[in-house]
Amino acid sequence: MTTALVPARHYLNDGYGIKSWLLTRDHKRIALLYLAGVTFFFFIGGAFAVLIRLELATPVGDLVSDETYNKLFTMHGVMMVFFFLIPAIPSVLGNFLIPIMIGAKDLAFPKLNLASWYIYMLGAAFTTYAIVTGGLDTGWTFYTPFSTVASTSAVIPAALGIFITGFSSILTGLNFIVTIHQMRAPGMTWFRLPLFIWSHYATSLIMVLGTPVLAITILLVAAERLFHFGFFDPAVGGDPVLFQHLFWFYSHPAVYIMILPAMGVISELVAAFCRKPVYGYPFVAFASLAIAVLGFLVWAHHMFVAGISVYAAMIFSILSFLVAIPSAVKVFNWTATMYKGSVSWQTPMLYAIGFIGLFTIGGLTGLFLAAVGLDIHVTDTYFIVAHFHYIMVGGTIMAYLGGLHYWWPKISGRLYNEWLAKFSALVIFIGFNLTFFPQFILGYLGMPRRYHAYPPEFQVLNVLSSAGASILGVGYLLPMAYLMWSLRYGRLASDNPWGAVGLEWNTTSPPPTENFAEPPEVTWEAYDYGSPVVEEHV
Amino acid sequence: MSDVHAHPALAHHFDSLEEQKEAATLGMWVFLVTEVLFFGGLFATYAIYRTWYPDAFAAASHELDVTLGTINTAVLITSSLTMALAVHAAQLGQRAKIMVFLALTMALGGVFLGIKSVEYYHKFAEHLIPGPGFQFEKEHIRHAQIFFSLYFVMTGLHALHMIIGFGIMLVMLWWTWRGTITAEYYSPIEISGLYWHFVDIVWIFLFPLLYLIGRHAH
Numbered sequence: 001m002t003t004a005l006v007p008a009r010h011y012l013n014d015g016y017g018i019k020s021w022l023l024t025r026d027h028k029r030i031a032l033l034y035l036a037g038v039t040f041f042f043f044i045g046g047a048f049a050v051l052i053r054l055e056l057a058t059p060v061g062d063l064v065s066d067e068t069y070n071k072l073f074t075m076h077g078v079m080m081v082f083f084f085l086i087p088a089i090p091s092v093l094g095n096f097l098i099p100i101m102i103g104a105k106d107l108a109f110p111k112l113n114l115a116s117w118y119i120y121m122l123g124a125a126f127t128t129y130a131i132v133t134g135g136l137d138t139g140w141t142f143y144t145p146f147s148t149v150a151s152t153s154a155v156i157p158a159a160l161g162i163f164i165t166g167f168s169s170i171l172t173g174l175n176f177i178v179t180i181h182q183m184r185a186p187g188m189t190w191f192r193l194p195l196f197i198w199s200h201y202a203t204s205l206i207m208v209l210g211t212p213v214l215a216i217t218i219l220l221v222a223a224e225r226l227f228h229f230g231f232f233d234p235a236v237g238g239d240p241v242l243f244q245h246l247f248w249f250y251s252h253p254a255v256y257i258m259i260l261p262a263m264g265v266i267s268e269l270v271a272a273f274c275r276k277p278v279y280g281y282p283f284v285a286f287a288s289l290a291i292a293v294l295g296f297l298v299w300a301h302h303m304f305v306a307g308i309s310v311y312a313a314m315i316f317s318i319l320s321f322l323v324a325i326p327s328a329v330k331v332f333n334w335t336a337t338m339y340k341g342s343v344s345w346q347t348p349m350l351y352a353i354g355f356i357g358l359f360t361i362g363g364l365t366g367l368f369l370a371a372v373g374l375d376i377h378v379t380d381t382y383f384i385v386a387h388f389h390y391i392m393v394g395g396t397i398m399a400y401l402g403g404l405h406y407w408w409p410k411i412s413g414r415l416y417n418e419w420l421a422k423f424s425a426l427v428i429f430i431g432f433n434l435t436f437f438p439q440f441i442l443g444y445l446g447m448p449r450r451y452h453a454y455p456p457e458f459q460v461l462n463v464l465s466s467a468g469a470s471i472l473g474v475g476y477l478l479p480m481a482y483l484m485w486s487l488r489y490g491r492l493a494s495d496n497p498w499g500a501v502g503l504e505w506n507t508t509s510p511p512p513t514e515n516f517a518e519p520p521e522v523t524w525e526a527y528d529y530g531s532p533v534v535e536e537h538v
Numbered sequence: 539m540s541d542v543h544a545h546p547a548l549a550h551h552f553d554s555l556e557e558q559k560e561a562a563t564l565g566m567w568v569f570l571v572t573e574v575l576f577f578g579g580l581f582a583t584y585a586i587y588r589t590w591y592p593d594a595f596a597a598a599s600h601e602l603d604v605t606l607g608t609i610n611t612a613v614l615i616t617s618s619l620t621m622a623l624a625v626h627a628a629q630l631g632q633r634a635k636i637m638v639f640l641a642l643t644m645a646l647g648g649v650f651l652g653i654k655s656v657e658y659y660h661k662f663a664e665h666l667i668p669g670p671g672f673q674f675e676k677e678h679i680r681h682a683q684i685f686f687s688l689y690f691v692m693t694g695l696h697a698l699h700m701i702i703g704f705g706i707m708l709v710m711l712w713w714t715w716r717g718t719i720t721a722e723y724y725s726p727i728e729i730s731g732l733y734w735h736f737v738d739i740v741w742i743f744l745f746p747l748l749y750l751i752g753r754h755a756h
């Protein structure tokens with residue numbers, strides 16, 4: 001593993017110049033285009049978060065006006081959810097890895113894949129336009145009638161941007177589904193697929209089934225705002241609660257678009273760094289599908305105080321408890337995999353452990369919120385904010401970074417500085433908990449979300465949170481810096497630097513444009529550590 | 539594959555035309571599932587308001603022109619037939635026939651859109667566009683706006699899908715003309731057909747739901 005050589009031909013040196021990137025059909029290059037896009041919007045979203053936390057460092061509204069503050073948290077949420085978190089893992093890691101992991105030369109529809117990136121960027125351009133021309137103040141949830149009759153901010157371009165980006169998500173999901181069905185290498189049966197593939201398959205189902213409902217909902221909002229059509233406006237007998245139903249019918253499943261790919265990454269990391277097959281493989285695989293299905297049946301838990309009937313609330317509460325079961329199956333199976341495994345504590349594994357802990361906290365507090373009585377107490381408080389950040393940031397971003405580190409040698413052909421990477425993982429973990437744990441307490445004590453001022457007795461916890469946010473910010477800048485640095489100065493990576501099992505490790509680092517010198521044939525089970533066929537490849 | 543005799547339409551990442559065709563067909567079906575949910579959001583909205591405001595919906599539905607709607611339904615079903623014949627001709631590799639049937643399908647689609655525009659114009663002239671200028675019998679003036687909002691969005695999106703269908707047909711005509719479509723490689727025509735039939739089926743639901751509400755009672 002010491003004498004790594006750059007392969008003579010690989011996807012990065014197959015054509016130079018801007019055109020070879022902007023017109024590429026190679027899923028690996030498209031993945032890197034997405035990487036550039038989502039990283040950019042992550043830092044834009046992050047800049048809004050910095051301003052939010054600065055404002056909240058003092059109890060009085062001194063830094064920005066209340067109206068500006070509304071725009072800050074809205075644009076933070078919109079950027080982070082629609083332009084960073086939803087595409088992040090599927091479009092970057094999924095795009096790069098799915099064809100390689102199943103032994104294919106590319107996704108089923110390479111041109112469509114490139115089109116998806118352009119659609120994503122076009123949508124982002126519209127929403128960015130909304131941000132610079134007056135901003136958006138509806139909250140990322142666009143609740144009517146505020147968004148259709150009251151708000152004076154740039155609702156239409158922002159909504160249009162999200163509508164457009166939705167099609168990028170739909171087409172990516174479609175491409176993944178067809179690829180996984182049709183393009184598997186000989187011998188790559190469904191139950192030999194890496195769990196990363198299963199979780200992306202489940203994610204793609206949600207993208208294809210959920211996103212169109214968001215699209216039509218946004219369209220109705222736009223028609224109501226632009227042409228005074230009546231769908232949700234009480235003035236003509238419309239029902240704003242119907243908007244919430246339609247919105248959450250997508251947006252609850254959308255949180256699984258954000259978390260399922262992360263779970264897929266964690267399965268890969270845990271297996272690779274414990275050198276064991278994932279415990280209970282079929283259960284983990286089916287848990288992904290179960291989450292995708294059950295995720296469509298729980299949306300009204302976001303509406304317990306919106307005036308839905310007690311019976312509806314009870315049913316949605318029970319269904320929400322059910323969705324925790326497959327999630328817990330995964331957590332237990334990862335822990336069972338680690339149990340008595342020879343765990344090696346490299347950077348990706350640190351992120352995986354971080355994910356498991358933080359996702360568990362996020363998930364368990366989700367159960368608090370699924371209980372109607374408790375939810376009514378903490379709804380619209382910082383408890384909610386803490387809950388979803390534990391999942392979105394503590395869960396998904398941890399997994400995203402873990403995956404990025406794990407596959408970085410494959411993507412770039414270079415190794416990063418392990419010591420710095422471990423240090424940053426630690427900084428991020430500490431910064432994250434310091435930012436968001438106090439918010440659980442604040443919410444429990446009754447601090448409402450979406451206000452720029454608060455009673456002075458909440459200041460200590462808010463200052464802690466703001467301090468944590470600055471640590472977290474540094475933590476995110478570090479990987480950005482040393483990963484870029486490694487592109488030029490990092491040591492060369494061997495084909496399989498982790499000694500891991502999986503088709504992506506059977507090709508060169510970086511892989512050739514057609515992914516494999518010889519079309520692979522699979523004769524081993526998933527994560528078959530220790531079996532003679534596999535050890536020969538490792 | 540490195541096969542020197544590979545069909546010119548075979549993309550580099552597929553092993554055979556067969557596999558490529560299966561992928562394209564599955565892709566179109568998945569896309570149609572997306573479409574079902576896209577229109578599904580509208581149908582759900584329709585179902586709720588129609589249940590809440592049955593009288594206003596019936597009254598508003600009476601303002602639609604059933605004759606034109608029926609003619610359009612017939613036109614569209616016929617276009618489905620010509621589309622099916624185009625697919626059949628494609629399977630046999632009959633180039634001229636494919637082009638004739640595609641052109642007929644487009645012509646029928648054009649008739650449909652023409653009639654639709656006339657209907658839209660009438661609604662405009664009768665002040666039935668929802669919003670401040672909307673005029674209707676006092677009793678139902680609020681709820682009838684919801685009906686017409688749904689009417690315009692549903693039929694408008696349907697029409698938009700037909701216009702997209704036109705674009706697809708034009709590409710198919712071009713491909714057939716230059717000889718890409720053969721008896722060996724006709725899946726583009728076949729999946730365009732799937733799309734066109736889907737658009738027709740949406741209309742088959744829209745027509746009774748919008749035009750025929752409460753007719754039996756009058």
Ligand code: HEM
Pocket residue numbers: 046049050052053073074076077078080081085139140141385389392393397435449450451469470472
């Ligand atoms: C990186 C991924 C992140 C995602 C996906 C995300 C997502 C969200 C969402 C959806 C909201 C709700 C916005 C609304 O209620 O309209 C929100 C609020 C908030 N976020 Fe984040 N966030 C992320 C990172 C961060 C970071 C790194 C910080 C702090 C440094 C942060 C601080 C906040 C705060 C303070 C609020 C609450 C604003 C309020 O309701 O008053 N977020 N975030």
Ligand SMILES: [Cu+2]
Pocket residue numbers: 251252255298299301302
């Ligand atoms: Cu939810």
